[in-house]
Amino acid sequence: MPEIKLQCRCGKVRGLVSDFSPHRSTRTICHCDDCQTYAGQFPEDSGILDEFGGSDIVQLTPAQVTITQGMDQLRCLRLTRKGLYRWYADCCKTPIANTVSSKFAFVGLMHNALTINGPLDACLGPVNFYIQGKSAKAQRPGQKVYAGLPAAWFLGSVSWLLPAIIKGKHKPSPFFNSDGKPPVKPEILQA
Ligand SMILES: [Zn+2]
Numbered sequence: 001m002p003e004i005k006l007q008c009r010c011g012k013v014r015g016l017v018s019d020f021s022p023h024r025s026t027r028t029i030c031h032c033d034d035c036q037t038y039a040g041q042f043p044e045d046s047g048i049l050d051e052f053g054g055s056d057i058v059q060l061t062p063a064q065v066t067i068t069q070g071m072d073q074l075r076c077l078r079l080t081r082k083g084l085y086r087w088y089a090d091c092c093k094t095p096i097a098n099t100v101s102s103k104f105a106f107v108g109l110m111h112n113a114l115t116i117n118g119p120l121d122a123c124l125g126p127v128n129f130y131i132q133g134k135s136a137k138a139q140r141p142g143q144k145v146y147a148g149l150p151a152a153w154f155l156g157s158v159s160w161l162l163p164a165i166i167k168g169k170h171k172p173s174p175f176f177n178s179d180g181k182p183p184v185k186p187e188i189l190q191a
């Protein structure tokens, strides 16, 4: 799976995920309060959350992500001053990606922004972790759901994340300029 297309709902923002492999990424469904609060900022029909309040997120390295069109529509929301940098397309309010910092080789791509024909599992591989189940809207039957962010998540991600950190795959990033500053000033929800 070499390449996945990124696109907002209206198509103004487009991008690519290069060199994708389910073995060098972690697919996580997060039920945390922050992800649910963030989803609440978007129109109700956005389909960000599943029926359990989970966000389907593919985690990989910023160096794999390029925005090819519509950078001027990119906006950033942080729930608090220290919150994740959560990127979305302003044109049609599509959440795109979450980043931790300019120096961390990690980005979580929101499933809404991935252009995939057919079932997500066939392209992305199965969900690796269901986390933050303590905030889920309902119990997810038949799945192992961790109450918080488990050590297993780190152990399961270290095989790609550690080499990515060593190789400096935090850049280039569409979400941070070469000086480490975000290309647009983040808006802070609760200042
Ligand atoms: Zn759009």
Ligand SMILES: [Zn+2]
Binding pocket: 030, 031, 032, 033, 034, 035, 036, 132
């Ligand atoms: Zn979350």
